[in-house]
Amino acid sequence: MLHRQSLAAGAAGILLAAGIGATTVPAGASAAPPRSTTPPATAQVVNVRWGTHPAFDRLVIDVRGTLPPVKVTPVKVLRYDGSGQRVPLPGKYFLEIRLSPAAAHNESGQSVYKGPRLVRLSLPALKGVALTGDFEGVVTVGAAFSAKPFYKTFTLHSPERFVLDVAHPAPVCGR
Template sequence: MQHRHPLAAVAAGILLTAGIGATIPAGASSAPARTSAAPTTALVVNARWGGHATFDRLVIDVRGAMPSVTVRQVSALHYDGSGAGVPLPGKYFLAITLSPAAAHDDAGRPVYQGPRLTKTGLPALKGVALTGDFEGVVSLGAAFDTKPAYKTFTLHSPERFVIDIAHPVGCRA
């Protein structure tokens, strides 16, 4: 009889566990509910520019954490996907890529409110274009008549990526 008590305890434990498991609906998780987290992919929502006494400024507004940004000089601008040339005036161009980033939300609706293709009329910066939004990469292009001397930096609260392009003193648009 002494051997039946441990076996009875084990059997009672198994039945109790099975009974508790049966009260949890199928597909329900025992993990605590998560609150809605901020998106991991930054959203590019705007591009804007302005002229100053010694430089033109291009600002790219981002919602979420600032993604990695690459700025490089290229001989021509092309639309991502199609490869078609971007019809901006200028002889020199900067290709700007943000990744991971998107210019649309999870439902595919555009969140980018900036220009798709525009001439600026500024002393150095001649035009800006959104050249791509595909597979976590947002691409923009900037056009110039002369080789751009520029510096880049980020600003926070809200998140912004800034390119300052030098031009001769006293030149204003």
């Protein structure tokens, strides 16, 4: 009998470690977030912030947990995931930043994202930022520009963050 209990406990441990276990929460109740300093299994996007420097504007996406792969794509228009509605940001050029696998919510479905949902800016390059999606393991952030963005990306650690630096547009000389 003791051998069967050991096998059952071992199997349960393997399933939980693999993330196959299930948690049941009664309807109308909310599960309390775990009180642990262990990073989440899926990266959590917790904030987006920005600043300007003498030659470039910087957009930073703060992540709790291990930074996932990030893809930056120029798009003709920014759209909200799910609804497909156009994101109301000024600009003629847009970048979509996709983090996956990632979430802007915890396992209980509560938002962990504390940054802006939509903000218009008047920086030399960056004209607006929006959280455009948090669905099925993909978080998307949109950035708007008046001029074609020339940018570089990199990551920083402790804490984890993704950085997008966009060069200021060249001044237009009139004759």
